[in-house]
């Protein structure tokens with residue numbers, strides 16, 4: 587009787603063990619399928635990000651060097667949605683950059699970050715009365 591009982595107990599334990607294993611297997615499959623459904627949604631999220639980038643969203647760091655009486659860059663090109671990080675460096679004299687249409691007004695050594703959301707040509711000019719060539723100090727940002 588005792589031996590038979592032992593075998594019954596072992597058989598029962600084995601059945602429980604097999605069920606537990608298969609239950610674990612099912613759980614793993616469920617976890618995997620959950621991970622799999624998460625992965626495509628993550629991918630679509632990142633593809634949304636890249637489509638935002640395709641529509642613009644690039645950050646352009648531009649340093650304009652000003653001297654008497656010119657800016658070293660007078661034509662800056664950007665795409666709609668780009669962020670422009672504009673720095674003015676005065677290598678000679680005292681100058682500023684003002685882009686009225688974009689609400690930008692910086693002095694030498696300053697940096698202004700702004701986003702261009704609309705296509706167009708935005709003129710900038712020196713904002714400091716710097717002398718005889720002051721009126722010649724201008725340029726434009728072309729947003730396409």
Ligand SMILES: [Cu+2]
Nearest residue numbers: 712714716720
């Ligand atoms: Cu000036």
